Amino acid sequence: MDRPALILDADDTLWENNIFYEKATDDFAARMAREGFDPDQARQTFTQIEHERVLLVGYAPREFAHSMVIAYRLLCEQSSRPPLPKVEAAVEAIGLGVVDYPILLLEGVAETLPQLHLRCRLFLLTKGDLQVQRRKIDRSGLAHYFESLHVVPEKGPQVLKELVARHKLDPNATWMVGNSPRSDVNPALEAGIGAIHIPYAVPWSFEQVPLTDPTRVITLRRFSDLLTLFPQRGGER
Ligand SMILES: [Mg+2]
Incomplete structure (x- = not known):
């Protein structure tokens, strides 16, 4: 599999x-x-x-x-x-002043990604200004954990469907992981892939909309909980 x-x-x-x-x-x-x-x-x-x-x-x-x-x-x-x-x-x-702010990784991200990328295929999807977002990815030092990096002007179900098609992903074994109900979780539900919500402590009010189908959403308290959700399989050292 x-x-x-x-x-x-x-x-x-x-x-x-x-x-x-x-x-x-x-x-x-x-x-x-x-x-x-x-x-x-x-x-x-x-x-x-x-x-x-x-x-x-x-x-x-x-x-x-x-x-x-x-x-x-x-x-x-x-x-x-x-x-x-x-x-x-x-x-x-x-x-x-918000251009080129220092990259402060959220709790557990630096420790989790090296293990997670051995267990899962990882793709990065971020919205916003192309150059600004690319510079943030560069400054994060995390790019090498991802199979591909995608910067889009706006996220939505169509963007996710295109990503699934382009990389020949199985929708039943693909999850969108993000903090935003509006930009991450609801588009994933509409695109027919899994949705993992990791709420952020200081959310932007614009992103806070009701979940369209909470019963289909996995909510995690912290990023490192992804390692519990996607446990180690044979072959990983
Ligand atoms: Mg976000």
């Missing part, structure tokens, strides 16, 4: 990601407070703009930064103040 195949998400599954976006959002709210705006309202305004825009423009950090500038302009408009170029530049710099 073929080894099982695991398609692994990267951001907030293998390494910390959202904490850097949360920090940038905190910095934006603090900067807006310095300009005399209510920080909670600034945060709310930004979050709403970000969620609306991400569906149209994707997940690139430059778009995240641009959403902050748009939020600042809207706050100015609502209080009949002209936006200041100096503040716009400062806000954009805060947003762009």
Whole structure:
């Protein structure tokens, strides 16, 4: 029998990601407070703009930064103040702070992947800006554990079906593993492959949607639990 195949998400599954976006959002709210705006309202305004825009423009950090500038302009408009170029530049710099953040592997990832890749065929699937995501993969030092690396603008059932077809995977022995109900778990259910959910401690609200069929989802507490789910078979040293 073929080894099982695991398609692994990267951001907030293998390494910390959202904490850097949360920090940038905190910095934006603090900067807006310095300009005399209510920080909670600034945060709310930004979050709403970000969620609306991400569906149209994707997940690139430059778009995240641009959403902050748009939020600042809207706050100015609502209080009949002209936006200041100096503040716009400062806000954009805060947003762009999420580019090239340090890669902090999540607990157990560094110890688990070397064993897991002996037991399973591993594929990496991440969404976002091609160059930004590739640089993160490079910095992680994890690329060699994967048979192939895939960066896509958006994840969905069709992307998974194409991956299954391209690598001639058996859908009954293939699992998507990720932190996001919206981008990892639900698309896997729709594509007819297995779904393994490893919830992340500080999730991005945008990714938190209800599971379409919780009875078909395996939920793990930590990444290293994959070794229990896919135990050692004959031949592994
Ligand atoms: Mg993720």
